[in-house]
Each structure stands twice: as structure tokens, then as C-alpha cells.
Amino acid sequence: MEIEKPYLLFLGDAPDQLAAKTALGIVDWRRDWCVGQLRFEGCKADTGLPDLGIEEARARGAKTLIIGVANAGGVLPDHWTATIVAAIAAGMDVASGLHVRLGSIPEIAAAAAAHGRRLFDVRHSAERFATGKGTKRPGKRLLTVGTDCSVGKKYTALALERAMTARGYAADFRATGQTGVFISGRGVSVDAVVADFISGAAEWLTPANDPHHWDIVEGQGSLFHPSFAGVTLGLLHGAQPDAFVVCHEPTRTHMRGVAHPLPSIREVIDLTVACGRLTNPDIGCVGIAINTERLDEDAARRVIAETAQAEGLPATDPVRFGVEAIVDRLAAEFGPP
């Protein structure tokens, strides 16, 4: 299942930029896959792309309408249906990151059947996974892990893919969440698979490859997050990474959504190695990505330098300072492209 490009981004009547986070993420990383945005009257989000109607977007080559907007409860408001049906009738596939399945809405299901178009519900993989086997596969893999949720694991993985590709590495971002799936055109929301198949889904996502090829796998959750650690562990076992990068947000006072304190970076490194060894005995940490969004530049440079010193590893903020330091470490440890 690969979502066809280019995309028309549907923002509907998103009340603010945050509601259009998925669409904004796509534009950040795949600007050239997007022909424009489709907004209703009163929409308060803006990706900066040209506003287009269905017919205009088709004329510019749009193949898939992306429902790139979050909505309370993950439902699809009734007044969006007509636009989605019109896109299907005009010859476009539709991909949604909402919880509700597109095919569960009779008008949409009927239109897709009538016009032979595909519906992608990226939160619900249509793939049937096997249980994970844990057998070592050829190819190299890097996984981003975190001290918490929402600390920059997807961004760091995408930045590494871009920087490694620029240096001549064969590297592919492997998406494990809905925004990532839109950004890569494929992938699986691992938190939405049945629990028995977490590591199996990760094995499917990162199959055997050329020995010099790198899968850069988007991490999920944290081994120290009491809500989601099972997903994190299954993903770690299935991805069997050779290398991992710890992502961290230094100003956070507790784990997202729960009362727990954040683990230290060292605790995350140690537990990731202790658990990851099961499917890759050579697993090792190659760097630390620090999200310094809430710090001024002096404070950011200070916390990065202190962390690098304390852990004996390259540290950086991928957004502010790039990821070259981490790629240098990868090159030193695993060789040139």
C-alpha cells in the first residue's frame, strides 16, 4: 500500500494551526508532493500552499486527498462528506488519519466502489501481520527513542534521512505513526495494530535489505511511559536497530499525559540497550537529539554541550543545529556510504 502523490491537503474548517498539525508536518517535509490545500470558509489553519478546489487540484495532477486535520474524537463531520465524495468522483484516492474509517461512511464507501478509488485509513493498517520472529535481517537500522512522547522522534528520524541521503547513504525513513505515513507515503501506525503483532509489524516495515542500506525508523512512546511502553518495546524488538538516538525535551517536568517524572537520558540508553540486545546484540547509542524549542540560544547550546560531555555522545537540536554531528558518529562507527 503506497499512497499516490501528489497530494491535495484537506483542512476543512480546522479551528487553529494545531488542528492541522498533520498537514503542516507533510508540508514541512514533502512540500513538493503537495499541489495545494482545500479549506472551508472560516478555516483558521493555513499551510501556506495555494487554496484549490477539487477540479483545480485535479488539473494540477493531485492523486490523493489527504484528510490532514485532527478533529475532536477522531470523527468525520457530516458536512465534510460531500467534498470527499466529490474528490473521489473526480478521480482521487482519499487518505485519512482520523480514528473513524472512511469506508464506514456509506456515501464514501459507495463513491470509492463506483469510481474504483482507494481509501487509506492510516490509523488502521489493512495489512495482516505475522508475529515477530526476532531473526537478524541484513541491512542497517537506526531507531529514534525518547525520554517521553512528543519530544521530536519523527523530526529527528526525518532529519537523519535527509542528512544521510545528502551524504550519499542509501537511507529510508520508516513511518510508524499517521503523520509519518503521509510523509513517506507508506508505513504503519504501530500503536493501532493488535498487541500480539507489534514487533511483527515493525519487522514488516523494515524488511531485509542491502547490507549498506539504512532504515531510519520513527520511534513511538518511551520505555518509561506507563501508557505506551509496550508499543515502544515491540517496536524496538521488531526494528532490531544497530544504532539508536535518544530524543529529549529538557524543560518538561513530567511525562506527557501522566504524573510520572521523566527518566534520565542515561536510564533510557541503558534500558534500550538491555532490551534491544534481544534482537540485536550490537545495538548502541549514536547520539542525543535535544528539543530546545523553549530555550534561548545560549541556554540551548549550554544544555547540548553539557549533555554531550556527560554522556560522551554527540548531542544536538536537529531543528536548530542540524544532525551532522550524529551522522559523523554513524560514519565513524559504521563506515562511509
Add this chain to the structure above:
Amino acid sequence: MEIEKPYLLFLGDAPDQLAAKTALGIVDWRRDWCVGQLRFEGCKADTGLPDLGIEEARARGAKTLIIGVANAGGVLPDHWTATIVAAIAAGMDVASGLHVRLGSIPEIAAAAAAHGRRLFDVRHSAERFATGKGTKRPGKRLLTVGTDCSVGKKYTALALERAMTARGYAADFRATGQTGVFISGRGVSVDAVVADFISGAAEWLTPANDPHHWDIVEGQGSLFHPSFAGVTLGLLHGAQPDAFVVCHEPTRTHMRGVAHPLPSIREVIDLTVACGRLTNPDIGCVGIAINTERLDEDAARRVIAETAQAEGLPATDPVRFGVEAIVDRLAAEFGPP
């Protein structure tokens, strides 16, 4: 959702005893909940219960027909449908551990609707779970963990419930797999929930309780099993056990279904404590349950004595020698009932 007792156990045309493992497990632990078994001509399994037809079973009070038999692919053979429909028409609920949902078979769905009976698919919880919160709840909890799958975690938990209840403890077995759900009349197959909700399902299963009450939670998988460790970790975090028992099969040469070697008991204790601390800082191991089925009695006694000595913990084979040694340790550590 509580499955109503007593049960009529449906064995269909099970080709051997192994295919009726679920029914046999129910009879082992809840003999007095079962009025009889229903078998087709040629059935090669036998629970030892009286053979009854639908009407006879109803006359003896049967409230639920249990599909206690495994079938290749988890499907329901067409020639079983008429019997299931007849049970519903006679006023019984139906509970199934098959992969296929009872309600997906039109004749069964129609019969249930017409007669107002309930269909339980214990592999697919109808419950909507929240994500786990990791907040400490009152009440005490014990979890069985394993060096591998299928090493006696369910049996050990049931034996502990029985022995603790006999000593006057308030103790409830909490089922996390399909056979366990039939045995307790409630529970959740945690390996079948959506990955995001593993720890949330475990929290739902073991809610706040009287401070002296013990939930004895059936473990799943192993933190060292590359297929299922995510389930194991989510269950550990959600159950937040005060105490755990490591279950082990000493003759096994590799992990079930994969090529990996078994971890040592010590490795399982250490990683369970390292991870379990997240939601219960006081977690500790209170014993080791060794499945000595494949050893003669001398060898069994020897491996148990050696293990107890090496780990400084009570060790036993729950089937052969009971679990009193472990309950003694619990009493010493957590006090009398």
C-alpha cells in the same frame, strides 16, 4: 461483561485432547461450573463430564454454551452453526475463544437478536479501554511472569488464588487470555487489544480495591520473547504488581516459536524489577514456579532445590508440589490475610 454460569462445554468434533485444551482447562479449575459436554459423533476429546444434548443441559441449568475447542485457523466450521443456533433458541448465551467473531455469522447473529441472548468473543474485548495512567491504586497485586510463553503462568496464578483463598486471603484470579477468561467468567485477552491500550486494559482488569485484597494476575509472553514482549511490558506496567512469580520450564532449549535461547531466571527477575519499578517502586520477586512435567521426581526435586538455593527464593512446581512455599513467603513479606 460476566459470562453466566453454569456452562455447557461444546467440543464439536475435536480430533484430539489438545484441540479441547480450553475446555480441559475449564474442567481442571471450575469443574462445578460445568453441567456437561456436547460432542459430535467422532469427537476424540473427552473432558470426563457427562455427554448432554442442548435440552438436557438446559434442564440441568446451563446458561452458557462455551466453544471450548481450537480449530485450524480459528474459524467456526459450518456444521457447528446449527448446534449453536439451537443453544441460543433454547435460551443460552454463547461464548467463544475462536478468532472469528460469533456475531459475524449471520444465522448466529440473527438467533441472538431474536432470542435476546448474548454472544461473547473472549478474544475480542467489547470493552473500550482508556490508555494506562500508571497511577498507584490501592489493593495488592501479584503477576506471574515467564522465561518464555507456555511455561505455566496461568496455572501458577490459579494455584496461588486457590491456596491464598484457602488461607483466608481475599484473592481473585484475573484472566488475561481466553482460557483464563472462561475460567474466571471475566477478563480480557490482552494480546488482542489495540497496542495503545495494553496497560490501560490491565488497569481496567485490576482496579482499585481493598488494601488487603490480592489480584492474582495471569501473565502473558515474556519480556525476553521477541514476538510478544510488548504485551508483557504493557501488562506489567498496567498491573503494577507488588509481587511477581517467575515461571520456568527447565528442559526447553529455545523460546517457543522462535530461535532465541531462554533467558536465565535471574535475567527475568532483574528486567522485571527494572521495568516494573516504573509503576510500582516496591515490586519484588516472591518465588519461582518450575514446570517439571518432563523430569522424573528426583530430577524435579533437584532442579527446584538448586534454583531456590541459587536465587534465594522459594521455588516449587505448582502441579507436583503445590504453591504453599510461595504463599508462606507472601505472608512473611506482606502479612497475614
